[in-house]
Amino acid sequence: MHTRELHDPLAMTVVSAHRTSEGVVSYLRCACGVWEVRTARLVGVATPRSRSVGSID
DSSP states (O other): OOOSSOOOGGGSEEEEEEEETTEEEEEEEOTTSOEEEEOSSOEEEEOOOOOOOOOOO
16 A cells, blocks of 8 residues: 555556646556646645445345
8 A cells, every 4th residue: 555655756657648838747647546647846646545335234
């Protein structure tokens, strides 16, 4: 399990990248399921939520 620290960029897979008026935006994904959105000024991280299966009683 990963911590909330940034992942090694060389271990991430680039899923998509595009140029905007403020620079390049890259969407990267780790094998553990964590997503990172990187720009020249910002890195956003999204971790997958665990899904619990509800039961009907």
